[in-house]
Amino acid sequence: MSTEESAASPMVLPEGTDPAGIQAALKTLRDGRDRFPNSAKVRGLLASVLITLGLLDEAEAELRIAVGLSDASRETSRQLALVCRRKGRLREAFEVMSAAPHAPATDGSNILIACMPKSGSSWLRTMVNTFDFIDTEYLAPLHDRREQELDLLILNRERPNFFVAQHHVRATGSTDYAVENFNISTVVLVRNLFDNLVSARDHFNDRRPVSPQFYMDGRFKTWDRERQMLFLADFYAPWIVNFIATWWHSRINTFWLTYDILRDDTETALRCVLEHAGFDVPTDALRAAVHSTNEEQKTKTLFNVGMSGRGEGVSPEVRAKVRALCAYYPEIPFERMELL
Incomplete structure (x- = not known):
């Protein structure tokens, strides 16, 4: 060995x-x-x-x-x-x-994008939703500070089409049950933790600091940037690391994507997500979905900057806090996953 x-x-x-x-x-x-x-x-x-x-x-x-x-x-x-x-x-x-052998289309399945915040999930979900056989669904009854657990009553509703849902949801016994019993294929979308912290800081500073990952109010916007980053390292990053750990150990079949892969090879990433869910979509349709979504994102987007490497300037103290969290899970190769 x-x-x-x-x-x-x-x-x-x-x-x-x-x-x-x-x-x-x-x-x-x-x-x-x-x-x-x-x-x-x-x-x-x-x-x-x-x-x-x-x-x-x-x-x-x-x-x-x-x-x-x-x-x-x-x-x-x-x-x-x-x-x-x-x-x-x-x-x-x-x-x-x-590069895998092409698989014939199956009866298809619903798609759950289990994602870190600020990881490109809205962009991916919008591209998937471009196709007329998939509708966007929200599987938790409320936004705000509520943990985005999948609601079985919502899942039980009859629908004319398949659905795609994006949620900041960890893998639990309940999540596994939903995936296995409601014909769901799961995509796990992650991002470099330091890039993610910077993007999250911008998001909460520009909008409302309201999140299921922590409790905070308008005080957040009165703090200097470093205090904001330290707060997120203490309260937001633990949820993110836990999110990764739960999906890492989940027994269900998941397709993992990173923000960088999605950005660098968008068309192929979209094709792989759809194939993972049992759909065979022509190349022209994939290309059109990417183009139309990118045009839409120019005017309606949750991207702050939409680039990688934003975390390079994160302070040593913030880095140390995040690395200490990851060290509790030595079985997960965060470095080789390009998440640190």
């Missing part, structure tokens, strides 16, 4: 597992791989067990071979993308899925 693998994903057997039985199962799967070296399906089965055990280097090696075999499927690519994500390589995971 490599240093990177042992640091990021130590081998932890599921509770009650017989170590001898696991070793025997692994030997059987490896023997099967040796007997059928050109079977992506067999390598995928072996990789799925290796992923569960945290043996990510070996799983990646198997899947790198598997994606090039004749029977490789989109699921093979999804497994490889999962390994890349577990290792913190979010951009590479995105590239794997963008």
